[in-house]
Amino acid sequence: MTDVDPSVHASFYWMSSQYHKSRQEFAEFYKNALLYLAYTTVESLSDSFKLDLAFDLSLSALLGDNIYNFGELLAHPIINSLLGTKPALVANEKKLLEKINILCLMEIIFSRPSEDRTIPLSIIAERTKLSIEDVEYLLMKSLSGVML
Structure with missing residues (x-):
């Protein structure tokens, strides 16, 4: 049509x-x-x-x-x-953005074959729209959550 x-x-x-x-x-x-x-x-x-x-x-x-x-x-x-x-989504924007970035990181990791999971920080930065420094923080935050 x-x-x-x-x-x-x-x-x-x-x-x-x-x-x-x-x-x-x-x-x-x-x-x-x-x-x-x-x-x-x-x-x-x-x-x-x-x-x-x-x-x-x-x-x-x-x-x-x-x-x-x-x-x-x-x-x-x-x-x-x-x-x-004042919705809770706006009030918790920082926390939600952090969760969103962690989900994005998981998607990047698990969308790749298991033998190809060494991912340059630049690729993560590009996909998450974060700076390299923020990607490093994201990785530390993600790993600290896994270790708890």
Whole structure:
């Protein structure tokens, strides 16, 4: 089908996201809600709707199976609706970012063959969007958690 109005796609993905949300299928909700946003302008949404959707997306990103890369969500303007609010996600931003980076590190490690797990710091820095110094801290923090 060519030249399908974007609102048709938006409606489909919105309904699909709500179905998966009701079934607590977090990864599917996350995927469909982001696809909904791909066909919708953020400016057309009310502030309360944006806040609720940003919160639901953030929570589903944390709870969804096999979701380790939050780059698409963090780069989307919808996430800005959480700024200046008091949700627990915003209040614990530093802790969440640390967990996200540890999950990203795990994904980098376990996506490679077991015989190829010597990974340069530069690759970890590139994938996590951290500086080399922050990668070193991340590795120390990750290893200290494993040793406890």
